[in-house]
Amino acid sequence: MSEREVLISGAGVAGPALAMALHRHGFRVTVVERAPALRDGGYKVDIRGAAVEVLKRLGVFEAARAADTAMRTVTYVRGDSRPVATLDANLLMGRRGDDLEVMRTDLTRILYAATAGTVEYVFGDSIASLDERPDGVAVTFAGGATRRFDLVVAADGLHSATRRKAMGEVPLRHLGAYISIFDLDGDLGLDHEEVFHVEPGRMVFAYSTGAGEPAKAGLVFASPVLPRDVDGRRVLRERFAGAGWRVPSFLETLDTVDDLYFDSLSQVELPRWSAGRVVLLGDAAHCPAPSSGQGTSLALVGAYVLAGELAKGDGHAAAFDRYEAVMRPYVARNQELGRKMAGDMVPGGRVKVALLHHAMRTLRFNPWKRQIIEQVTRPLHLAANAIELPSYPMAAAV
Numbered sequence: 258m259s260e261r262e263v264l265i266s267g268a269g270v271a272g273p274a275l276a277m278a279l280h281r282h283g284f285r286v287t288v289v290e291r292a293p294a295l296r297d298g299g300y301k302v303d304i305r306g307a308a309v310e311v312l313k314r315l316g317v318f319e320a321a322r323a324a325d326t327a328m329r330t331v332t333y334v335r336g337d338s339r340p341v342a343t344l345d346a347n348l349l350m351g352r353r354g355d356d357l358e359v360m361r362t363d364l365t366r367i368l369y370a371a372t373a374g375t376v377e378y379v380f381g382d383s384i385a386s387l388d389e390r391p392d393g394v395a396v397t398f399a400g401g402a403t404r405r406f407d408l409v410v411a412a413d414g415l416h417s418a419t420r421r422k423a424m425g426e427v428p429l430r431h432l433g434a435y436i437s438i439f440d441l442d443g444d445l446g447l448d449h450e451e452v453f454h455v456e457p458g459r460m461v462f463a464y465s466t467g468a469g470e471p472a473k474a475g476l477v478f479a480s481p482v483l484p485r486d487v488d489g490r491r492v493l494r495e496r497f498a499g500a501g502w503r504v505p506s507f508l509e510t511l512d513t514v515d516d517l518y519f520d521s522l523s524q525v526e527l528p529r530w531s532a533g534r535v536v537l538l539g540d541a542a543h544c545p546a547p548s549s550g551q552g553t554s555l556a557l558v559g560a561y562v563l564a565g566e567l568a569k570g571d572g573h574a575a576a577f578d579r580y581e582a583v584m585r586p587y588v589a590r591n592q593e594l595g596r597k598m599a600g601d602m603v604p605g606g607r608v609k610v611a612l613l614h615h616a617m618r619t620l621r622f623n624p625w626k627r628q629i630i631e632q633v634t635r636p637l638h639l640a641a642n643a644i645e646l647p648s649y650p651m652a653a654a655v
């Protein structure tokens with residue numbers, strides 16, 4: 258089979274997962290990551306349905322399961338810190354069966370560790386230019402090197418620079434909110450517990466995966482599109498001024514945060530995920546927005562499918578077509594979910610916040626609590642399983 262040399266841009270979730278699957282199919286893979294090392298930031302991410310099966314087929318499910326956050330409860334609190342209601346975390350977050358929740362950092366580390374011995378990783382560099390020729394792509398790196406690859410994969414996230422080089426600027430679909438994630442000092446007294454505090458137009462959450470483990474906080478606020486180079490720290494201070502619960506102390510922490518994750522809730526919708534020998538993967542292709550809770554799962558499933566289709570060896574054009582045909586209905590279903598849930602994340606007014614609190618309070622004592630929550634989270638479960646995973650014969654993991 259020809260077309261064996263693949264360059265992947267981005268060592269987030271999609272990049273290392275694809276590297277792993279491609280290596281198992283006999284490809285030679287290089288991953289270039291702009292950051293000087295694996296990026297650490299981020300909250301916990303869900304791995305659901307079909308993506309769990311992908312982890313099993315790739316042989317890293319047990320490692321991921323060992324890293325499960327094992328969160329016990331979710332508590333909604335008022336501005337004065339009095340609890341509204343406490344509910345079971347797995348139930349409320351719609352996890353079923355073998356579904357997992359891991360810290361994003363743990364997942365990227367697991368995927369990296371499983372590939373570091375067989376895949377070439379280049380950190381602190383990025384693609385400066387792509388020159389597609391009939392027999393491959395000549396890539397010039399920002400660090401000055403020039404190399405030739407058969408195929409280039411853009412797995413460099415929502416704002417993919419590789420996508421821009423191959424397809425030009427593409428408009429993002431803004432879902433009307435921004436999200437920020439950062440580490441806090443100390444555990445906030447939380448032990449496998451998560452706390453949510455909702456105010457009109459803004460929401461705060463924090464958790465710790467164990468007594469003594471530093472807590473992480475997330476801030477979400479409704480907003481029209483902001484300039485890409487906006488000062489996230491300044492915006493957060495403005496938007497969360499006067500917020501209740503422990504938000505004032507969270508804002509103080511912002512000064513010392515190293516890797517602040519600050520981004521819009523946006524989706525990528527494109528008529529085509531490839532241009533010539535360049536193909537898009539994960540958020541770069543079809544970001545469903547953090548509100549869907551499905552970005553990581555889509556990235557894992559996409560990596561598995563893309564590698565499997567390329568391994569059929571009948572040329573990249575046919576493989577890219579099949580990759581889209583398999584993935585599109587699943588992606589569409591999850592993007593629809595992301596749009597719907599974005600509206601629920603930041604309730605618009607006091608009445609909506611009061612209704613949310615009322616629903617949580619009454620659920621607590623409802624004997625049909627489990628059935629009701631399972632019904633409410635059913636669309637998430639269906640979307641997470643809305644793909645029949647093809648079977649691709651792979652060499653055993655090494």
Ligand SMILES: Cc1cc2nc3c(=O)[nH]c(=O)nc-3n(C[C@H](O)[C@H](O)[C@H](O)COP(=O)(O)OP(=O)(O)OC[C@H]3O[C@@H](n4cnc5c(N)ncnc54)[C@H](O)[C@@H]3O)c2cc1C
Nearest residue numbers: 267269270271291298299300383413414539540547552553
């Ligand atoms: C630091 C960080 C924290 C996150 N936290 C959350 C979170 O808390 N909740 C949530 O729902 N989603 C979060 N996400 C997004 C989530 O990881 C993705 O939606 C999902 O896992 C799909 O992964 P991906 O690999 O497609 O993209 P990403 O995980 O975004 O990974 C993209 C990778 O590409 C790298 N990169 C970017 N530009 C270039 C370039 N020009 N050249 C080379 N490499 C480049 C980035 O540094 C990153 O490592 C976070 C992403 C990052 C990068």
